[in-house]
Amino acid sequence: MVQKAKILLVDDRPENLLALEAILSALDQTLVRASSGEEALKALLTDDFAVILLDVQMPGMDGFETAAHIKRRERTRDIPIIFLTAINHGPHHTFRGYAAGAVDYISKPFDPWVLRAKVSVFVDLYMKNCQLREQAALLRLQLEQDAPSGAGSNNSKEPAGLLAELSARLAAVEEQAEALGKQLGESSDAAAVATAAHLERKLTGLRRALDALDPGSGGGIVRQSAGGE
Numbered sequence: 001m002v003q004k005a006k007i008l009l010v011d012d013r014p015e016n017l018l019a020l021e022a023i024l025s026a027l028d029q030t031l032v033r034a035s036s037g038e039e040a041l042k043a044l045l046t047d048d049f050a051v052i053l054l055d056v057q058m059p060g061m062d063g064f065e066t067a068a069h070i071k072r073r074e075r076t077r078d079i080p081i082i083f084l085t086a087i088n089h090g091p092h093h094t095f096r097g098y099a100a101g102a103v104d105y106i107s108k109p110f111d112p113w114v115l116r117a118k119v120s121v122f123v124d125l126y127m128k129n130c131q132l133r134e135q136a137a138l139l140r141l142q143l144e145q146d147a148p149s150g151a152g153s154n155n156s157k158e159p160a161g162l163l164a165e166l167s168a169r170l171a172a173v174e175e176q177a178e179a180l181g182k183q184l185g186e187s188s189d190a191a192a193v194a195t196a197a198h199l200e201r202k203l204t205g206l207r208r209a210l211d212a213l214d215p216g217s218g219g220g221i222v223r224q225s226a227g228g229e
Contacts, residue, residue: 003130005050005123006030010040010066011084012058020053023112029123037061041069044076050126051119054102056085067102080122082115084108128199131173135206138166174203 007029009020017033024031032047034040038061040052052070056063063083070076086108104118177199 004028004030005126006032006047007119007123008032008034008040008043008049008052010034010037010052010058010063011055012036013055016055023116024119026116027120027123037063037066037069040066044070044073044079049076049079051080051082051122053082053084053119056083080104082106082118084110125199128173128177131169131176132199132202132206135166135170135173138169139206170203170207174207177203 007024007027009017009024009031011017011020012035014035017035021031021033029050032043032049034043037058040054043049054063054066058066061069063085067081067083070079070081080103082104083102084106103122106115106118
């Protein structure tokens with residue numbers, strides 16, 4: 001069973017949270033509510049999220065301050081943040097949102113279709129990254145098992161079977177990433193396109209590492225980083 005991605009909704013007004021849930025329910029992911037910046041930061045301590053929808057105007061800790069805390073944490077700094085605001089203060093206000101780490105900035109009332117489409121892109125990227133981490137973990141395990149055993153190990157059949165399974169899984173992720181890349185190629189969302197490009201680079205690194213493990217490629221077993229940062 002494929003685990004659902006979590007989407008964090010942060011707004012001090014219950015009616016706004018309810019509206020966001022109604023719009024995003026069609027994505028069939030896990031929606032988590034937070035009614036303040038402090039509550040959002042607590043949720044981020046224990047759970048991983050695909051994207052954060054963050055209201056700018058909140059009493060106490062506002063959206064800008066909340067985003068600054070999120071970006072300072074190692075665990076959460078790479079989570080995409082979409083700012084939502086009911087007030088348009090002009091270019092300076094928008095620039096402040098991007099400077100705080102937002103990948104997008106949407107003014108209320110927003111188009112439900114547009115918001116859902118933007119969130120969907122980041123959910124797809126998150127799921128692909130989860131699959132990529134799983135493949136990388138399997139490759140690291142394979143490297144650790146094979147390095148001390150040598151090429152003439154009696155267990156050669158088992159690694160060969162695992163390599164075939166890894167290759168098949170990676171091919172499926174590569175195919176999905178390629179389709180997503182083509183979809184984003186027609187998009188003007190620079191942040192999503194950049195994130196997808198980063199995913200493709202990591203996939204390329206993982207494929208090279210897998211090829212190095214394949215005895216048929218002549219590469220032997222090579223300790224190689226899968227993608228890097």
